[in-house]
Amino acid sequence: MSFLELKNITKRYGPLTAVGDVSLSVEKGEFVSLLGPSGCGKTTTLQMIAGFVEPSVGTIRLDGRDITRAKANSRGLGIVFQSYALFPHMTVFDNVSFGLEMQRVPKGERKPRVEEALSLVHLSPYAKRYPRELSGGQRQRVALARALVIRPPVLLLDEPLSNLDAKLREAMQFELREIQRKVGTTTVMVTHDQAEAFSISDRVVVMEAGRITQIDQPYRIYEHPETEFISRFVGKTNLLPGKVVTATGAGATVSLAGISVPVETAGLSVGETVTLCIRPEKLHLTAPAGGLLTGRVADRFFLGSQWLYHIDGPLGTLMVVTPNDGSTPAEQGAPVGLDWSPSVVRVHRGAMAEAPDVALEVTG
Amino acid sequence: MSASLPDTAPASPGEETPVRRFPTAPLFLSGPAALLFAALVLTPLFLTALLSFNQFDYATGRTGGFTLEHYLAVVTDEYYLEIFLRTFRISALATAICVVIGVPEAYILSRMTNPWRSIFLLVILAPLLVSVVVRAFGWSMLLGPEGPVNGALIALGIGRMKLLYSEGTVVVALVHVMLPFMVIPVWTSLQKLDPAVEQAALSFGASRATAIVRVVAPQILPGILSGSLIVFGLSASAFAIPGLLGGRRLKMVATVVYDQYLSDLNWPMGAAVAVILLAANLIIMLTYHRMVEGHYRRRLG
Ligand SMILES: Nc1ncnc2c1ncn2[C@@H]1O[C@H](COP(=O)(O)OP(=O)(O)OP(=O)(O)O)[C@@H](O)[C@H]1O
Ligand SMILES: [Mg+2]
Numbered sequence: 001m002s003f004l005e006l007k008n009i010t011k012r013y014g015p016l017t018a019v020g021d022v023s024l025s026v027e028k029g030e031f032v033s034l035l036g037p038s039g040c041g042k043t044t045t046l047q048m049i050a051g052f053v054e055p056s057v058g059t060i061r062l063d064g065r066d067i068t069r070a071k072a073n074s075r076g077l078g079i080v081f082q083s084y085a086l087f088p089h090m091t092v093f094d095n096v097s098f099g100l101e102m103q104r105v106p107k108g109e110r111k112p113r114v115e116e117a118l119s120l121v122h123l124s125p126y127a128k129r130y131p132r133e134l135s136g137g138q139r140q141r142v143a144l145a146r147a148l149v150i151r152p153p154v155l156l157l158d159e160p161l162s163n164l165d166a167k168l169r170e171a172m173q174f175e176l177r178e179i180q181r182k183v184g185t186t187t188v189m190v191t192h193d194q195a196e197a198f199s200i201s202d203r204v205v206v207m208e209a210g211r212i213t214q215i216d217q218p219y220r221i222y223e224h225p226e227t228e229f230i231s232r233f234v235g236k237t238n239l240l241p242g243k244v245v246t247a248t249g250a251g252a253t254v255s256l257a258g259i260s261v262p263v264e265t266a267g268l269s270v271g272e273t274v275t276l277c278i279r280p281e282k283l284h285l286t287a288p289a290g291g292l293l294t295g296r297v298a299d300r301f302f303l304g305s306q307w308l309y310h311i312d313g314p315l316g317t318l319m320v321v322t323p324n325d326g327s328t329p330a331e332q333g334a335p336v337g338l339d340w341s342p343s344v345v346r347v348h349r350g351a352m353a354e355a356p357d358v359a360l361e362v363t364g
Numbered sequence: 365m366s367a368s369l370p371d372t373a374p375a376s377p378g379e380e381t382p383v384r385r386f387p388t389a390p391l392f393l394s395g396p397a398a399l400l401f402a403a404l405v406l407t408p409l410f411l412t413a414l415l416s417f418n419q420f421d422y423a424t425g426r427t428g429g430f431t432l433e434h435y436l437a438v439v440t441d442e443y444y445l446e447i448f449l450r451t452f453r454i455s456a457l458a459t460a461i462c463v464v465i466g467v468p469e470a471y472i473l474s475r476m477t478n479p480w481r482s483i484f485l486l487v488i489l490a491p492l493l494v495s496v497v498v499r500a501f502g503w504s505m506l507l508g509p510e511g512p513v514n515g516a517l518i519a520l521g522i523g524r525m526k527l528l529y530s531e532g533t534v535v536v537a538l539v540h541v542m543l544p545f546m547v548i549p550v551w552t553s554l555q556k557l558d559p560a561v562e563q564a565a566l567s568f569g570a571s572r573a574t575a576i577v578r579v580v581a582p583q584i585l586p587g588i589l590s591g592s593l594i595v596f597g598l599s600a601s602a603f604a605i606p607g608l609l610g611g612r613r614l615k616m617v618a619t620v621v622y623d624q625y626l627s628d629l630n631w632p633m634g635a636a637v638a639v640i641l642l643a644a645n646l647i648i649m650l651t652y653h654r655m656v657e658g659h660y661r662r663r664l665g
């Protein structure tokens with residue numbers, strides 16, 4: 001049996017279902033991320049595990065024990081709150097030391113452990129400050145140190161790194177992963193940064209409007225998104241509406257506005273409406289006549305290690321990402337060809353939903 | 365701001381000169397209140413202070429001239445000393461009891477969900493709608509020799525007790541009148557707390573009591589502080605409660621001032637007592653404020 005188990009958890013606030021029928025099993029020592037757009041119920045789910053919100057329906061088991069109705073202060077979890085929830089009247093040192101004090105760790109042992117936790121989050125020089133004398137990112141790191149120092153069996157992190165700069169965030173991600181490997185802490189992290197979710201999680205749970213839509217390894221979520229929503233929410237994607245024209249046992253041909261492209265999805269039937277998803281980095285720029293499509297560079301953006309192109313063509317504007325290998329990029333307005341291998345095309349059945357919701361496209 | 369340098373560029377006609385003007389808006393906005401304060405508080409206070417230095421002639425009842433004799437009389441007379449000490453003892457006791465009752469009351473109130481919270485807030489505030497005099501009479505009827513409390517004591521076989529005209533009665537009645545002034549500031553500062561902070565304490569395994577003592581109480585200390593100052597100040601200058609429940613013997617400073625003005629007709633003496641009360645009150649409150657708030661300024665801002 002798994003270490004932490006949520007079974008058919010539902011939370012209703014009046015008519016609103018904040019979390020609907022969520023089931024999730026987390027193994028001991030596993031790092032799981034909850035990923036989803038704002039307001040999809042990530043915090044609510046975490047708060048139910050923590051014991052601050054009582055589920056309307058369902059059970060939560062921890063290490064075989066039913067904790068659904070257990071008091072929050074009997075669960076022994078380490079929590080980083082989305083609002084940090086530091087004790088404003090205590091110094092950074094006392095904030096971090098509070099949990100140890102509650103665990104009745106002897107005073108002499110507390111000091112080195114607090115100092116270790118503070119140095120882990122690069123805050124050693126700030127031990128004597130009060131929370132209101134810190135920046136947002138520093139407060140967030142105090143919250144992290146405070147949760148880590150008690151070495152809990154389960155860590156619940158609600159967007160623990162959202163306020164840090166890119167470098168520090170990467171360093172903290174690495175630390176989190178290290179701690180989790182060394183100590184074997186089971187971790188559930190909420191994030192809306194998909195790069196973060198992908199880089200440190202064993203598994204990613206994608207939530208949408210209170211429900212779990214996919215639980216999988218990061219790379220499978222990216223490569224095999226189960227819904228069109230996920231493919232749009234996770235990373236950038238080109239969505240192309242089409243119709244199946246031929247279907248065989250191993251694949252099919254789809255007509256995209258008159259252009260036939262092969263796909264490797266089995267089980268499609270002729271005449272079916274489908275949506276093809278192709279990740280921008282799976283498209284290659286070729287000489288104008290050398291690909292499946294032709295187009296023209298409408299726009300290009302330099303991303304450092306990559307180039308992002310917007311290519312106008314017969315299927316509308318497509319995004320293409322190419323690695324920056326040091327060669328001269330294609331000029332704006334230049335005619336180009338687009339090529340891809342049939343194996344990178346993901347097929348979703350049914351018509352494309354409304355135009356991509358910009359608000360949901362979280363960059364990462 | 366424009367790129368030109370306002371200090372050196374000569375202002376062309378018709379263009380607004382970028383002169384730093386004295387901001388008049390704050391003056392206009394605070395003006396009415398300041399005028400009202402000056403007319404209704406400072407002027408009488410000033411006149412009272414002036415009066416307290418006047419000589420008083422018992423034979424003619426005339427006042428005038430300059431003397432410090434009233435102050436000397438108050439400072440040296442044990443009768444006055446006792447009254448001042450009693451006043452501050454009663455006020456301090458009433459304040460302490462208000463903290464002990466009012467703070468938990470405010471906390472419980474803040475934990476209630478809405479229909480009940482509004483109902484109980486109203487219950488706490490409702491006594492303010494009734495005149496203090498009426499409430500004092502209520503207490504005197506309740507505790508009088510023929511009142512229901514003594515009736516119950518007799519029925520229980522304990523016998524009649526003298527409840528009125530004691531310090532205890534005055535304290536109880538003061539607490540009753542002052543409690544809303546403690547509950548409201550504490551409740552306001554509880555409203556400003558992030559509930560997640562208390563949850564954080566619980567998540568580290570703190571019991572509810574520990575979380576309240578270690579995490580909630582220190583954060584609402586400013587509210588408790590302002591509540592205490594209000595309650596202490598109002599109690600020390602309370603008139604109706606000691607006047608009606610303290611009787612002729614148990615005097616507090618405000619009742620002595622009243623006596624000087626209206627029984628002895630020695631207005632300068634009454635004024636001197638009032639000025640000393642004001643000064644003592646100010647000193648006590650400022651010291652208390654310094655002590656408690658200085659301690660927490662850096663932490664809570
Ligand atoms: N106490 C509450 N009362 C009523 N509705 C609530 C309450 N708490 C949360 N909700 C609603 O439940 C839904 C889920 O909220 P939740 O805080 O779990 O979102 P989230 O996924 O954490 O979002 P974010 O990424 O913005 O933090 C939201 O629509 C929110 O408005
Ligand atoms: Mg949230």
